[in-house]
Amino acid sequence: MSVNAESSGENSKAPPCNAASSLHPKQGNHLENFETLAQAAPWIGDALQQARQAQQTIVTALENAIAVTNSRMDRVLTTSSAHFNRSLDTLQAVKAECHVYEDITVGKIKEGIDVASSHPLTTTGAFLGLVFLGLKRPRRYLYGKARRLLSTEEAMLSNADVQVKELKKSIDALKGESEKLE
Secondary structure (H helix, E strand, C coil), X not given: XXXXXXXXXXXXXXXXXXXXXXXXXXXXXXXXXXXXXXXXXXXHHHHHHHHHHHHHHHHHHHHHHHHHHHHHHHHHHHHHHHHHHHHHHHHHHHHHHHHHHHHHHHHHHHHHHXXXXXXXXXXXXXXXXXXXXXXXXXXXXXXXXXXXXXXXXXXXXXXXXXXXXXXXXXXXXXXXXXXXXX
């Protein structure tokens, strides 16, 4: 008996043998199993209570999250459909305006091609004139030729003399500076 007393003193919190057999699923209700476990060891009861509270908290949080998500999605769907329909209407209006301007532009281009094909000499002259005025070298060439035609020989000689005198002055100035540096 003394051995038996020592073992029961050391394992005062250990469940009795009949509690282990009450865990077997064939023996009745699960609630009864939990109650017998709770009586056998108080820490198991506390753990079970905390597990039930955690489960209830998780279920409540999940239900709240689902409800909030549903309400947000309903709100998003109602507002987004209104904005989407308004955007579609605006897009259709812009598309109609673009078609109008496109038709006007294509009509003007066709009209210009018809006029150009009915007056080929005028079109060729206008094109060559734009080429000569648009490009740099032909423009300079035409300007020089026109200036020579409109000015007299004496005026051209006097302009050339003035330019030669300016060049001689600048050369003399450079020579003077180079002598000072030496």
